[in-house]
Amino acid sequence: MSATATPWYRHLVRDELGVVLVLVTLVVVVGLAHPDFLRAPNLLSTAQSSVYVGLMACGMVFPLAMREVDLSLGGQYALGIVVGAVLIRGGWSPWLALSAILVLATLLGCLNGVITTYLRLPSFIVTLAGAMLFRGIALALADGKQISGMPLDHPFFSVLGGELAGMPASVWVLLLATIVLTVVFTRTRFGARVRAIGSNPDAAEFSGLPIARTRIAALGLSGLMGGVAAVLGLAFFTAGDPTVGNGYELTAIAACIIGGTPLAGGRGSVPGAMIGNLILTTVAASLVFLQVPINWTTFATGAVILVAVAFDSVLRRTRGRGFLPRRRPPEETR
């Protein structure tokens, strides 16, 4: 082995390992103080609470990695849930309604991309307006009320909203989506284009990469993940509520950044985004166990997130160097 070879532990300290360590530390610390926190039902319900924003965060990695953003996800989530509930109440099979939600969400995401591309508008503004449009349509469709009366015995609600192999079905879907999107992001031509465009848009254009098509597809994929979240939300909460999803897009962006997808684009991590969101959800759950006084909850949430992100950032920058005494460079040893 040469003197300049990378130490073995540096390979382990990859981007995702930082957030994994933060998450594990958080769980262990709270678990030591309150062993009930480590009980399976609590960990599973915490995981389930993270599913909806987690799916959005996984999808959000794609627009963020190419220097775009999708602020319409919360609106798409609300619209998807309401449209699904309206269709099911109108006699549609829940499985058909599921398909309709996914198709609609993908189309709306693509529409964001088309408007952004061909009107040459920032995706920030287009998707912000889209969020209001989608939420407004949801509110009008629902007439400002919850849509209830779903056929709860249907497998859509009992299976997709229930458990599979001892774990909430929605958590399985999140895991599957994370794996699939990780492959898409890191192992496909589309993923490579997304990263290349985000890394240097001018160079990407000069080299003839299909920027417009890639942008539309990235926002369409983001929309699709909002649709998947809506399907799972409808299956679990069993009603169409037009008020849901407020601020989810910002939490999803925060999760992406925590997980190693910078706003500057060019790189990203789908599992990092999923785990970043799990950290945010775990913080909220842990504050309950720590019995933080009600008026200090918001402060404590912010403080824990800041400490967690700072820890991850230090780990990421040092990439393990800080764990061992600093070695002198080879030339100094001569």
Add this chain to the structure above:
Amino acid sequence: MKRTLVVVACLLLSACGSSTGDSGSKLKMGIAVANISLNFAHEMVEGAQSAAEHEGGVDFKAVGPPNTDGPAEQQLFTNLTQTNPDGVVLENLDPPIFTRPAAQAIDKGVPVVALDTSPSDGSKITCYVGNDNYDLGVQLATELLKRLPPSPSGSVVVGVPNPGTPVLDSRAKGIKDTLNQKAPGITVLGPFQTYSDPNQNYGAWAALVHANSSALAFLGVGDADSYDLAKIKQTEKGKYLVAGADVDAKTLQGVKDGLDFVTIDPEHFLKGYVVTALLIRSVKEKKPLPQGWLRMPGLVVDSSNIDRVIQRQTSPQAAYEFYKPEIDKILADPQSYLKPMAEAR
């Protein structure tokens, strides 16, 4: 081209803003609510609109932001006092923001009445229609004690979705004080923040249930609390008691299925109806508004009346028919419901 677009936009906006083509002889009134998307505000608006329709001769407009956003509502309220100056009902969750705008509107001669949240000093609002939220908390705690064995011992967990919202904080205080006074063997834990978003609310309550697995009961004071607690109890086959407030469809189903032992109904339709009818009659008859806090009762919804309440929620007309005897009674003698404004809670 640009000028044509502006003209077309103005025409469209004016067409959207006018509810009738012949509103010249009608009183122009309205209601501003904190969040037009939320069920409680929606019910108040329905009550107010029903009252305007029944009283007649009123061009009535409802405004409110799609999210809970005090400054955005304040802007809409100020606009409403200019476009509909014959009288405005103000419902909000943050009274200090509205102190100056309400006072300015009243100085300009616009009658303003407060709904659901008591007005702050300096707002010049002298008529307020709202629940005794502390008492709603007392009612919830009392219903719990009826369902526990004599001299109960253990813990009860209380949650508040949005700490700092006076209406919700008062309910939580009512629960806590009552349990402390009437059941010294009970330790009240909280209130804890449970968030208003249904998913966050579910997660917060799930964590509270797991952190306090031996608790006797879990009580919330908001709408998401009620149906999320019912869902958790059902999913986890909990032996504890759960309940909350408001009458969302899922909450009513929770009561009907025996998951929520009660829900406390602040009767939003009734409040919206009464305050609007009082305002319209005051303007039409040129009589002063009742001065002070018109204390509205609130209803305990349990297995004995759940079917009637579910039927009531099917339409504004059904709600009106349900409440008609009470509306007639209150409007016939509003003075008997009045309390000093300073006692509002």
